[in-house]
Amino acid sequence: MIEIEDMRCFLEVVKSGGFNRAAAYLGISKSIVSRRIARIEADLGTVLLNRTTRGVSPTEPGLEFTMRCERILAEYDDAREAVAQHGGDVVGCLRLSAPLSFGTRHVVPVLSEMAKRHPRLEIDVSFSDRKVDLIAERFDAAIRIGTLQDSSLIARRIGPARSVLVASPDYLDRRGRPEKPADLTDHDCLIYTGSSDPDITLRNGDRWVSIRPSGRLRSDNGDALLAWAIDGLGITGGPTFMLSDALESGAVEPVLAGFPLAEHGIYVIRPPGANVPGKVRVLIDILVEHFGGAPHWDRCLMHAAGEPLAPSA
Numbered sequence: 001m002i003e004i005e006d007m008r009c010f011l012e013v014v015k016s017g018g019f020n021r022a023a024a025y026l027g028i029s030k031s032i033v034s035r036r037i038a039r040i041e042a043d044l045g046t047v048l049l050n051r052t053t054r055g056v057s058p059t060e061p062g063l064e065f066t067m068r069c070e071r072i073l074a075e076y077d078d079a080r081e082a083v084a085q086h087g088g089d090v091v092g093c094l095r096l097s098a099p100l101s102f103g104t105r106h107v108v109p110v111l112s113e114m115a116k117r118h119p120r121l122e123i124d125v126s127f128s129d130r131k132v133d134l135i136a137e138r139f140d141a142a143i144r145i146g147t148l149q150d151s152s153l154i155a156r157r158i159g160p161a162r163s164v165l166v167a168s169p170d171y172l173d174r175r176g177r178p179e180k181p182a183d184l185t186d187h188d189c190l191i192y193t194g195s196s197d198p199d200i201t202l203r204n205g206d207r208w209v210s211i212r213p214s215g216r217l218r219s220d221n222g223d224a225l226l227a228w229a230i231d232g233l234g235i236t237g238g239p240t241f242m243l244s245d246a247l248e249s250g251a252v253e254p255v256l257a258g259f260p261l262a263e264h265g266i267y268v269i270r271p272p273g274a275n276v277p278g279k280v281r282v283l284i285d286i287l288v289e290h291f292g293g294a295p296h297w298d299r300c301l302m303h304a305a306g307e308p309l310a311p312s313a
Helices: 004-016 019-026 030-044 060-086 100-117 169-175 181-186 222-230 240-249 278-291 296-304
Strands: 049-052 055-058 092-098 121-127 141-146 154-161 163-167 190-192 200-204 207-211 217-219 236-239 253-255 264-270
Touching: 004 019, 004 030, 004 055, 004 060, 019 030, 030 060, 055 060, 060 092, 092 100, 092 278, 100 121, 100 141, 100 240, 100 278, 141 154, 141 278, 154 278, 163 222, 163 240, 169 253, 181 200, 181 207, 190 222, 190 236, 217 222, 222 236, 222 240, 236 240, 240 296, 264 278
Parallel strands: 092 121, 092 141, 190 217
Antiparallel strands: 049 055, 141 264, 154 264, 163 236, 163 253, 200 207
């Protein structure tokens, strides 16, 4: 008799194109995968997969079985979730992609709380600044920061993402404090290479001014740039969720505070579809709960504006 886990195993072999890759994804041995596929083929009395040295591909009956398995498993998961929700619980496995610095700083504690609230929910998180393909890589959701591109994905804004320019007091004492955006051209800038736009864009009254920074230190990692700024090597810009602790401690101070950088957003995106899975819905709810309104890390903007900081809660 074909079981639910047999069908999941078969679908993973088809999607990944190989027994080894399916076993690695499922966290089981290749021999278990082979036995499950053999059991399905024996039960149906037909060959479902073509095995070659280059990989595995479904036969014509295999393609038909693939489509039916997808429908059966989708309905099974929906039914399981619907029943669990009657008891106020969320089940299944949430696969989430989150940015590295923001994720490790701020998302990890939220997911800890989420795991405690929903003890039957599994959480599998990939922390990376790479923009994953949600559908092809089978993520349930991703957290993105910045300006979203048009796509078929569904997005929910969960909070603001504000940035500020900073440098260490030592650097500014040695090199002077910029008074206008054009002054940045006379300074060592620590350049972020993870963006398609290398310019620093600041608001000057009712218009925007773009400055092309120059400097000898570059990185695609904001934490590296912050460490160099603290060490007195130049001026860098970054999101307040990353810089707030350094600003409040005095390790760095704001630069050109009267010329704000553009504000962006923090979003949760998910694959298209009218029905929001319960595991994604509770993710969105808890992120809005923690990051909606004025995030706690934006307290440092008071410091950037020259206002005294209130004590931390």
